[in-house]
Amino acid sequence: MPIIIRKGFRRAGLLAMFCIVAALCESPIARAEPQDTQFQAAPAVKKKIALTQFDVTNTHHVDDISNIYDGLPLALANRLEASGEFLTTYTGRSIPVETGEAQRNAIIQIAEQSGAQLLISGIVINAGIKHEKGFFGTSLGENIKRHIEVELAVYDGLTGGQLLLRRLDEQAPEEVKIGNDKPFGSSLFFETEMGQALSRLLDLAVSDIRTGLKNVPFSAHILRVKENKAFLDAGSDSLLRPGDKLVAYARDTTPIAALNGSALGVMDRAVDTITLTHVQPQFSIGELTEDAAKLGIKAGSLAKIDPDEHRILVAKQIAAQQMAKAEQDAKDEAERLKAEQAAQAEAARIKAQQDAKAEAARIKAEKKAQAQAKAKAAADAKAAKLKAAKAARVSAAQQAKTRALAQSKARAATEAKAARLKAQEEAKAKTACITAEEMARVEAACITAEKKVQAETETKTRLTEGTPAPQTAESAVAQPKTVTKATVEPATEPAKPKIGTPLKLKPVKP
Numbered sequence: 333m334p335i336i337i338r339k340g341f342r343r344a345g346l347l348a349m350f351c352i353v354a355a356l357c358e359s360p361i362a363r364a365e366p367q368d369t370q371f372q373a374a375p376a377v378k379k380k381i382a383l384t385q386f387d388v389t390n391t392h393h394v395d396d397i398s399n400i401y402d403g404l405p406l407a408l409a410n411r412l413e414a415s416g417e418f419l420t421t422y423t424g425r426s427i428p429v430e431t432g433e434a435q436r437n438a439i440i441q442i443a444e445q446s447g448a449q450l451l452i453s454g455i456v457i458n459a460g461i462k463h464e465k466g467f468f469g470t471s472l473g474e475n476i477k478r479h480i481e482v483e484l485a486v487y488d489g490l491t492g493g494q495l496l497l498r499r500l501d502e503q504a505p506e507e508v509k510i511g512n513d514k515p516f517g518s519s520l521f522f523e524t525e526m527g528q529a530l531s532r533l534l535d536l537a538v539s540d541i542r543t544g545l546k547n548v549p550f551s552a553h554i555l556r557v558k559e560n561k562a563f564l565d566a567g568s569d570s571l572l573r574p575g576d577k578l579v580a581y582a583r584d585t586t587p588i589a590a591l592n593g594s595a596l597g598v599m600d601r602a603v604d605t606i607t608l609t610h611v612q613p614q615f616s617i618g619e620l621t622e623d624a625a626k627l628g629i630k631a632g633s634l635a636k637i638d639p640d641e642h643r644i645l646v647a648k649q650i651a652a653q654q655m656a657k658a659e660q661d662a663k664d665e666a667e668r669l670k671a672e673q674a675a676q677a678e679a680a681r682i683k684a685q686q687d688a689k690a691e692a693a694r695i696k697a698e699k700k701a702q703a704q705a706k707a708k709a710a711a712d713a714k715a716a717k718l719k720a721a722k723a724a725r726v727s728a729a730q731q732a733k734t735r736a737l738a739q740s741k742a743r744a745a746t747e748a749k750a751a752r753l754k755a756q757e758e759a760k761a762k763t764a765c766i767t768a769e770e771m772a773r774v775e776a777a778c779i780t781a782e783k784k785v786q787a788e789t790e791t792k793t794r795l796t797e798g799t800p801a802p803q804t805a806e807s808a809v810a811q812p813k814t815v816t817k818a819t820v821e822p823a824t825e826p827a828k829p830k831i832g833t834p835l836k837l838k839p840v841k842p
Contacts, residue, residue: 377550377637378419378570382448382489383409385426386456386482393459396510397526400456403516404482404530408452410517411538419570421446427453436492443489447565449551451489452541457481457499461508478508480529484537486544490551490634496544500536504529549638554580555615556631557624564635567612578606578635579642580620582628600634602641603627605649621649 383405394400402424409420423446427438443451458481479501486496504525514520514527521527552566562580566572581600588599604627606618624630 376417377566377572378417379450379545379548379550380419380421380446380448380566380570381409381412381450381452382443382446383420383422384442384451384453385424386454387426387429388456389458390460394456396512397459398510398512398514398516398521400459400516404456405452405454407517407530408454408534408537411534412541415538415542417542421448427451429455439487439489439492443487447553448489450495450545450548451487453485453487455483457483476505476508478504478526478529480504480526480533482533482537484541486541495548496541498537498540498544500533500540502529502533502536549636549641551634551636552578554629554631554633554635557629560620560623562606562618562620562624562629562635564606564608564616564618565614567614567616569613572608572611572616574608574611576608576637577642578608578618579638579645580604580606580627580629581634581636583633602638602645603629605642605645606635 385401386404388394388401397403402422406422409422412418413420423442425442427442428435439451443449458479461476461478463476480503481499481501483499484497485494487494508526510521510524510526514524522531550566550570552564552570555563555565557563564572564578579602582603584599584601604620604622606620608616608618610617618635620627620629
């Protein structure tokens with residue numbers, strides 16, 4: 333289509349054409365730039381699969397089949413390898429049927445010993461014969477069929493986790509018996525109706541396994557590391573080539589535990605990329621971007637072909653490089669700023685020295701003035717102190733005089749009180765003595781009267797009986813003195829008061 337350029341629009345048209353051509357030239361470049369940084373499509377590598385011996389639920393159903401326990405997994409392994417996507421190996425071992433820690437540990441152990449990434453086990457659920465009755469429940473038109481039902485499970489060899497579970501069912505009409513004379517997997521075996529049914533079942537199993545494992549990334553074990561080199565247990569047999577890129581993982585030491593305490597597995601972290609440099613049939617050598625020990629990569633770690641993880645890891649590495657560059661730029665800028673600050677600090681130091689000298693002179697003058705003021709204040713304070721001391725001495729003399737007068741008054745009052753108490757005590761003692769003398773005289777009079785009455789009584793008794801006369805008056809008078817002395821010195825035990833004897837009164841204190 334011709335382009336018509338009118339007058340007045342010539343320059344605008346040329347400018348528009350230039351923009352269109354530039355856009356057309358720029359678009360392929362823009363489309364090509366992301367492709368350079370993107371991870372290339374994952375190569376069609378072969379995953380390693382280990383197969384275990386198949387179990388049979390009812391052994392009577394397989395009496396006519398020769399060694400289905402090993403023949404069925406071997407036939408499945410041959411067809412999986414024929415697909416061109418897997419490397420298979422038959423272990424001849426079996427795993428526990430019950431799910432749990434024992435089954436998981438057995439899967440991990442078998443996969444590790446066989447060097448496989450995946451593990452397949454199976455169970456023959458049913459291989460029995462079914463009779464369908466004919467017309468009116470008779471044998472006329474009776475139909476005989478034999479079912480073959482197998483359950484397949486695919487596990488991750490690293491964690492023991494189940495990745496795929498399928499139950500496949502096929503049936504064989506008419507010739508239901510095979511016979512032990514036809515080895516499992518032979519041409520004679522697959523010519524029978526039951527052999528053809530098992531062949532169809534194996535094809536279904538291969539199709540389901542291929543579909544189910546399509547998105548499972550290829551993985552290999554790292555056999556050993558040396559500085560930034562890693563040795564893998566997969567090579568050209570798995571269709572690996574030099575230049576292929578794998579993601580290296582470092583395994584955490586702490587396992588993930590379930591609620592009941594059982595270990596569920598460990599976490600693997602993508603830490604670096606491995607670029608293959610040498611590839612042999614059964615192993616290969618690749619290079620890491622950093623030292624393996626620094627990244628935590630060691631023998632037993634995994635390497636996978638995972639484009640998503642690779643893109644994320646490359647993005648992290650680019651971000652780390654950009655961060656390192658930014659840190660270096662920041663460090664250079666900090667050094668420049670540090671140099672500028674040092675120059676500014678030197679200038680400020682010189683200025684500060686000059687200011688310090690001026691300030692020192694000013695402070696010296698101020699100190700001189702302060703010293704003079706301080707000396708004057710000290711003299712005034714000394715004078716005030718002497719004046720206060722003199723006033724304090726006068727006040728202390730007055731206080732001493734007052735205190736001496738108060739002490740003399742207190743001493744006089746104490747002496748007067750003591751004299752009064754002494755007089756009271758003397759009066760009490762005198763009263764007590766007088767009272768004691770009076771009581772002694774009364775007691776002596778009572779004793780004398782008593783003796784006199786006794787003497788009279790004895791005289792009357794003697795006169796009546798004719799006894800001699802009583803003693804003279806002198807001896808009678810002398811006895812009361814002895815009695816009076818006895819009363820003054822009391823005996824060991826107090827005498828009981830006699831009738832008519834006056835009671836001794838206890839003097840009352842005034």
